[in-house]
Amino acid sequence: MTQLLAILNGILITTMIMMNGELASHIGNYHATVFIHLSGFILITVFMLIQRKKFKNKNEKFPLYLYTGGIIGVLTVVFNNFSTIHLGVTITLGLSLFAQTTTSLIIDHYGLLGSIKHPFNKHKLIGLGCIILGIFAMFI
DSSP states (O other): OHHHHHHHHHHHHHHHHHHHHHHHHHHOHHHHHHHHHHHHHHHHHHHHHHHTOOOOOOOOOOOGGGGGHHHHHHHHHHHHHHHHHHHOHHHHHHHHHHHHHHHHHHHHHHTGGGOOOOOOOHHHHHHHHHHHHHHHHHHO
8 A cells, every 4th residue: 555655756756846846836836835835735735624633742852953844944945847848748857757766866875864774785886877877868
């Protein structure tokens, strides 16, 4: 089930990037980013109201940097919008996939940000190589 959700997530991300880039080309990158996040806020608020979810405060100690995901989300939308307008969806997603994979390999190898260590091995180079070849093929 989780693999299916990951596939669905990939489909949604591709569709979102295309739609966000198109919106940004019509109303501007920053205005589009505000609307995109406002509509997301409205949707998650509706979900929380339907499920009667309340904000939890467990008084746990955890790193404050975990709250920066929203900042990263805004930057991701702004950068994707700009890239999609100038490069198209395919190249934007190909380069993003390469950067995501490389970053995740580093995080996994060193166990950064509190993650479990998953050491790098030569087999992972095959996947990374395929992504690089795919990006080069798209540029030709």
